[in-house]
Amino acid sequence: MSDPRLPILAELEKKILWLASWTIHNANHIRANEDGMKVGGHQASSASLATIMTALYMAALKPQDRVAVKPHASPIFHAINYLMGLQTQEKLENFRGYKGAQSYPSRTKDIDDVDFSTGSVGLGVAQTLFSSLVQDYVKAHGWGGDTPEGRMVALIGDAELDEGNIFEALMEGWKHGVRNTWWVIDYNRQSLDAVVREGLYDRIEQMFRAFGWDVVTLKYGSLQQAAFKEKGGERLKAWIDSCPNQLYSALTFQGGGAWRKRLMDDLGDQGPVTKLIEKRSDAELSALMCNLGGHDLPSLLEAFEGIRHDRPVCFLAYTVKGFGLPLAGHKDNHAGLMTKEQMAGFKAANKVRPGHEWDLFEGLNLPEKEIRAFLDKVPFFAKGRRRHSAPALPVPAKLEAGIQATMSTQMGFGKVLDELAKLGGPLADRIVTTAPDVTVSTNLGPWVNRRGLFARASMADTFKDERIPSMQKWEFSPKGQHIELGIAEMNLFINLSALGLSHSIFGERLIPIGTLYDPFISRGLDALNYACYQDARFMVVATPSGVTLAPEGGAHQSIATPLIGMSQDGLCAFEPAFVDELAVMMRWSFEYLQKDGEGDPDERTWLRDETGGSVYLRLSTRQVEQPKRTMTPELERDIIDGAYWLRKPGPNASVVIAYTGAVAPEAIEAVGLLAEDRRDVGLLAITSADRLNAGWQAAERARQRGNHEATSHIERLLGDLQRDCGIVSVLDGHPATLAWLGSVHGHKQKALGVEHFGQTGTVADLYRHFGIDANAIVHAANAAAPGRPVRYLKALP
Ligand SMILES: Cc1ncc(C[n+]2csc(CCOP(=O)(O)OP(=O)(O)O)c2C)c(N)n1
Numbered sequence: 040m041s042d043p044r045l046p047i048l049a050e051l052e053k054k055i056l057w058l059a060s061w062t063i064h065n066a067n068h069i070r071a072n073e074d075g076m077k078v079g080g081h082q083a084s085s086a087s088l089a090t091i092m093t094a095l096y097m098a099a100l101k102p103q104d105r106v107a108v109k110p111h112a113s114p115i116f117h118a119i120n121y122l123m124g125l126q127t128q129e130k131l132e133n134f135r136g137y138k139g140a141q142s143y144p145s146r147t148k149d150i151d152d153v154d155f156s157t158g159s160v161g162l163g164v165a166q167t168l169f170s171s172l173v174q175d176y177v178k179a180h181g182w183g184g185d186t187p188e189g190r191m192v193a194l195i196g197d198a199e200l201d202e203g204n205i206f207e208a209l210m211e212g213w214k215h216g217v218r219n220t221w222w223v224i225d226y227n228r229q230s231l232d233a234v235v236r237e238g239l240y241d242r243i244e245q246m247f248r249a250f251g252w253d254v255v256t257l258k259y260g261s262l263q264q265a266a267f268k269e270k271g272g273e274r275l276k277a278w279i280d281s282c283p284n285q286l287y288s289a290l291t292f293q294g295g296g297a298w299r300k301r302l303m304d305d306l307g308d309q310g311p312v313t314k315l316i317e318k319r320s321d322a323e324l325s326a327l328m329c330n331l332g333g334h335d336l337p338s339l340l341e342a343f344e345g346i347r348h349d350r351p352v353c354f355l356a357y358t359v360k361g362f363g364l365p366l367a368g369h370k371d372n373h374a375g376l377m378t379k380e381q382m383a384g385f386k387a388a389n390k391v392r393p394g395h396e397w398d399l400f401e402g403l404n405l406p407e408k409e410i411r412a413f414l415d416k417v418p419f420f421a422k423g424r425r426r427h428s429a430p431a432l433p434v435p436a437k438l439e440a441g442i443q444a445t446m447s448t449q450m451g452f453g454k455v456l457d458e459l460a461k462l463g464g465p466l467a468d469r470i471v472t473t474a475p476d477v478t479v480s481t482n483l484g485p486w487v488n489r490r491g492l493f494a495r496a497s498m499a500d501t502f503k504d505e506r507i508p509s510m511q512k513w514e515f516s517p518k519g520q521h522i523e524l525g526i527a528e529m530n531l532f533i534n535l536s537a538l539g540l541s542h543s544i545f546g547e548r549l550i551p552i553g554t555l556y557d558p559f560i561s562r563g564l565d566a567l568n569y570a571c572y573q574d575a576r577f578m579v580v581a582t583p584s585g586v587t588l589a590p591e592g593g594a595h596q597s598i599a600t601p602l603i604g605m606s607q608d609g610l611c612a613f614e615p616a617f618v619d620e621l622a623v624m625m626r627w628s629f630e631y632l633q634k635d636g637e638g639d640p641d642e643r644t645w646l647r648d649e650t651g652g653s654v655y656l657r658l659s660t661r662q663v664e665q666p667k668r669t670m671t672p673e674l675e676r677d678i679i680d681g682a683y684w685l686r687k688p689g690p691n692a693s694v695v696i697a698y699t700g701a702v703a704p705e706a707i708e709a710v711g712l713l714a715e716d717r718r719d720v721g722l723l724a725i726t727s728a729d730r731l732n733a734g735w736q737a738a739e740r741a742r743q744r745g746n747h748e749a750t751s752h753i754e755r756l757l758g759d760l761q762r763d764c765g766i767v768s769v770l771d772g773h774p775a776t777l778a779w780l781g782s783v784h785g786h787k788q789k790a791l792g793v794e795h796f797g798q799t800g801t802v803a804d805l806y807r808h809f810g811i812d813a814n815a816i817v818h819a820a821n822a823a824a825p826g827r828p829v830r831y832l833k834a835l836p
């Protein structure tokens with residue numbers, strides 16, 4: 040018996056395609072006149088997914104499911120939400136405009152309920168896989184109440200599968216026994232530039248099967264299936280199967296007449312096949328040939344609703360790019376737009392009267408009442424917004440760091456977590472750590488020994504059972520709190536992104552901490568950017584960093600990461616020199632990660648800390664003598680604000696040294712060497728170039744808007760320096776990180792740092808080589824500050 044939902048779903052599909060197409064056309068043709076804006080890449084790409092998204096959103100999905108929508112299908116997504124009353128006409132009229140509906144679905148910028156932001160192809164896809172793992176993590180820890188497990192669904196362009204991070208995720212998913220993940224491939228055999236290679240489907244199928252996925256191919260729609268059963272139908276099927284992608288696309292574009300000619304030329308037999316072709320009008324023939332699985336509601340419903348297991352599934356759905364539009368199938372259609380004439384024809388075909396383009400029920404063949412009643416019961420939307428929240432976890436007033444006379448910040452990090460693991464409590468229980476095969480070498484070992492590794496099924500540590508001595512316990516259990524990943528840094532950041540949205544997606548707060556070697560941030564950078572863009576909350580601890588990792592050489596040393604820390608939106612970057620600073624930063628971060636307040640700036644720092652965000656800590660393996668001091672509330676505050684005077688400059692100071700991170704001993708030594716010839720030398724410890732700079736910029740903007748009192752932390756710190764006082768800045772990273780300090784009040788500055796690939800050597804060798812040692816600092820001070828030549832320099836060989 041035919042599914043009673045089908046007639047309404049067919050009407051809705053038509054409406055959704057209409058609304059999406061009108062959104063694009065309207066934005067382009069109306070606003071393009073004003074600002075020359077062109078909407079590319081949406082029209083044909085959206086139409087390709089219209090049927091699949093109708094079947095999913097209007098029927099198959101459940102409220103607990105979550106979806107990552109292919110970036111260019113955003114008009115379809117917005118149209119569905121508009122139909123459900125969750126998107127406004129005003130925003131659709133302003134599609135891609137200022138504050139309008141977003142070009143690519145955005146969790147942070149769209150008003151409709153976007154589950155995962157997409158845009159950079161491949162990332163949303165992988166995020167669904169990691170979200171499934173997070174769902175398992177949450178459930179295994181006994182959280183999440185009685186909410187049923189949801190499916191994490193990705194709608195994927197076929198060319199999107201070229202992105203390597205998808206395969207990295209597949210591999211990782213296999214290791215962790217991923218479940219409840221559905222990837223629906225929009226197999227339109229077109230990318231942006233071209234038609235895809237022949238036989239791609241075969242590679243896709245084999246690959247997914249190799250990773251243990253169920254593969255459901257949706258190639259022929261129900262019209263085609265019926266036609267194959269007619270006399271001569273088998274020959275038609277064989278023809279379709281052997282037709283090259285390019286030709287199928289070209290004929291699709293040309294329409295019924297072209298199909299007829301080609302099919303008759305190739306198959307005409309004056310017998311059953313000819314009859315099969317001739318009994319159909321041009322329009323019917325075109326509909327038959329475009330009736331691929333991905334455009335056939337009955338096949339799609341059967342496929343989606345027929346899955347009764349929780350294994351991951353790849354749906355390979357054949358589609359037509361530009362389906363239902365005059366652009367269908369043309370290889371250049373990615374940026375294609377309908378002309379005004381074409382749109383007039385499309386409008387007429389949809390029975391939409393001029394001026395009624397946004398009316399929800401205009402032109403539909405079923406009574407409004409019936410459709411409304413259906414919409415009111417669509418399961419996916421039945422429970423309201425899918426965006427959850429979770430209360431913030433309390434953070435201890437102080438974090439213990441077991442400070443020793445000499446230690447590195449990386450050791451300090453391991454110690455802070457170890458102490459937290461020992462202490463226990465709600466924060467410790469919600470921390471989840473993860474690392475791409477660098478757990479032990481980034482000092483997560485002690486934490487993992489106490490809290491264990493996560494796996495859905497317990498797995499003993501054979502070395503322990505065999506009584507072989509080892510520093511590391513490697514025990515997996517559903518209660519474990521460390522997710523061990525393979526080496527792919529993209530996976531690390533996508534995992535952090537998924538974990539860091541747990542409060543919003545699953546309503547359960549997690550505090551994710553990921554570690555990696557600092558230089559490999561670049562390997563996962565787009566995924567890090569993506570995680571920040573969707574406002575995931577996590578702490579990334581990058582260690583070791585800089586040329587301080589001396590014997591490892593240029594391939595393992597990082598130069599640009601401090602600049603990434605400064606420029607990455609949504610990520611607050613710190614670089615401590617001492618472990619007591621690190622403990623303060625981590626404590627503050629645990630609160631900051633959980634904040635979700637208003638965006639008003641703090642009048643002291645001009646930072647918008649109440650909104651919260653993620654945190655990046657750049658650490659080092661260099662063992663440094665630790666200061667013996669009491670952590671006062673003022674010092675704590677300054678460390679978080681970004682800088683404090685380790686040695687306050689006197690009123691007549693002619694030079695100050697400003698340093699960040701592991702070069703602290705060199706800066707301290709240089710101040711000592713300068714003392715003979717320069718009075719009152721100041722030593723500024725910069726704990727966050729990112730926050731200092733952001734506060735300075737924000738205060739400047741506030742002043743430009745008329746708030747003359749606005750003053751940032753760095754402006755106050757440098758405010759008392761004499762006009763001709765010089766500044767020397769130094770860090771183990773790119774000198775531009777601190778090179779702006781002189782601009783704050785117009786002081787002369789020399790900026791030291793690392794600009795070129797490092798090499799192997801000792802720390803002293805490399806600091807000398809790059810000019811970030813004490814001598815180089817003294818040299819720079821001599822050049823930057825007025826006064827007689829520094830005598831110490833004369834004594835140098
Ligand atoms: C990482 C990244 N690189 C490049 C692009 C530009 N881009 C957008 S869509 C697209 C091709 C998409 O083809 P496919 O995934 O098959 O989707 P279709 O348009 O066919 O639906 C490209 C190259 C992007 N969005 N992200």
Ligand SMILES: [Mg+2]
Nearest residue numbers: 197198229230
């Ligand atoms: Mg494609």
